[in-house]
Amino acid sequence: MFGDYSIGDLGSIFVMQGFAGLILFSVYVLMALGLAIIFGQMGVINMAHGEFMILGAYVTWMTSNLFQTYLPGLFSGYFFLAMILAFFASGALGMLVEWVLIRHLYKRPLDTLLATWGLSLMLQQAYRSIFGAREVGVELPQWMLGSLRVTDSIEVPINGVFVMGLTVLITIGVAYVMFMSRWGRQVRAVVQNRIMAGAVGINTAKVDRYTFALGCGIAGVAGSAFTMIGSTGPTSGQLYIVDTFLVVVFGGAASLLGTIASAFSISQTQSTLEFFMSGSMAKVLTLLAVVGILMLRPQGLFALKVRK
């Protein structure tokens, strides 16, 4: 297969392919983090995760339109504000959904699956009615387009580097909140023993609400970032949901570290295979490997130690 190409060419391609794998890894982590928090810490199967992401994307689109109309001078920086707005918009919607819907279903985890699936259909139709059935094009500032030229033959896409940086920041942020802050300690306490946590004075209902909102907010940021690499339409969220669940379940539902490890292994397998065979076949083999490993280790890669 590679007989016709020079060593130099192949070398650069492998470097770029390595970056492609890392970018895929960042995308997976970014889209799975929010779900890992909600699914892992609360046991809620949130099928509407993709729609929370797309809300972030639409917020980004609206922000870019606002800046173009009223503040064209600051357009190059709008994306940062858009991500913050996306976080709060999706977070606020998440809080509302938790209050109206989810909190009544904590004791019936399988029903949350149905309820959030219904919610995802409702949100899709709402986006369609509000923003139109057609996809919208989010205009990006000039500096985010194009690629960085590392050497003559190695080019790295700027949006990929941006997503990687963002992923690192958010992961550190989430790790800090979950493992260092007082609130994170409360969240973990509620996960481990809800009754005892309540007994020592933690407002578990409030902790639940904010945990759910945080997960949704991160989904919003992910959606905002993905306007750089994907489409923004009423049903675009559906493109991400399967991969997202795959990453979270494979990693072991309750473990953030597991989510990262699983995103890494899936993305590297996928992008390596993609290079040697067609995209569809690569996907099939990746899924086969995941299914195989899950049969041997049903609890996922990393799981909390539990007594059986």
Add this chain to the structure above:
Amino acid sequence: MSDETNKGLQSAFRRKLLMGMAAIPAITMLPRSSYAQAPATSAVNTTGLAVTDTEVTVGILHSATGTMAISETGSIEAEKLAIEQINAAGGVLGRKIKFIQEDGASDWPTFAEKAKKLLVNDKVAAIMGCWTSASRKAVLPVMEQYNGMLYYPTFYEGLEQSKNVIYTGQEATQQILAGLNWIAKEKGAKSFFFIGSDYIWPRTSNKIARKHVENVLKGKVVGEEYYPLGNTQFNSVINKIKLTKPDVIFTDVVGGSNVAFYKQLKAAGIDLSKQALLTISVTEDEIDGIGGENIAGAYACMKYFQSLDNPNNKAFVPAFKKMWGEKTVIGDVTQAAYLGPWLWKLTVEKAGSFDIDKIAAASPGVEFKGAPEGYVRIHENHHLWSKTRVGRAKLDGQFELIYETADLVEPDPFPKGYQ
């Protein structure tokens, strides 16, 4: 959607339309229908279709909800515009067209069910509808069993022909071959890289394209890649394109993947003004989502572009925008959908009857001189004779016409030597 809401909608855009009616020269160009000499219903309708002395009912069957609403909205809009214009010009055999709209909801069994409802309960005289091949395949047995007439607007893979369907879009050889010939000649292209979404239309189209490249153009296909529908990561295949350095990238990626593909192509530093790319899946509709800056310079092979410079199109585009808003864009399929009601009207008038069998028999040879794409004619195989065009995407999301075939291209749904 129920009948009642339909009427509400109808009157809403009728008001809008009336305001702009004076500005639609298309109507005056078309032959006035004979309003006065409306023939007796018993003579023109012998099979019990929904035809009265003053009205005839047709069905519109597209996805207004679900994934496909993105694409099918334009078709619904075009068909409603055509029906309004036909009514304003005197209707069909002196009868106003009334339509019943059903929602296929992007679900193929729903399409079949709704088609049955339209034919059996509503007795519609024709159905304008379907978009994906999957929905057409689901509806086809219903059309044949209950003897209906379907006007299908999308360019598709071919390998089908039915008495009960008129295909107003191009089949694969019609769409692809002229474009490949042009790019081989113009750019001296010898090596091609194919990339498509993984389902029947891209696979069939690429099979035809590969045979043509290898046997006729004596070129080479250096890569052929398929990605699952909805895939959002194309960095690996872009690296392969960089490695194989093809003269032409030939793509039929669809849906949300399309947006991801062009954004990532641009981000990877592939400059479409230097690297030739020929797509058969991007119309003005898709560019709305992709963003003009991400795809400027790419070539698309279609039969219609919104920017076409001819009198029919100059009347059609403003009429469409007047009805559906200044910002709407018109892609290839939208235009093909607009042809449906007109071709049906012309066929009914040629046959002098609404009977399905008579329409099916009268269809070959029916010509429509008012088509926005220019003159079209129905072939014996129920597809359209039409020109093939190559356009180049511009920053503003429109195409600039680069090339068109001198003559109409013959539709060939079962191409010999390409299967």
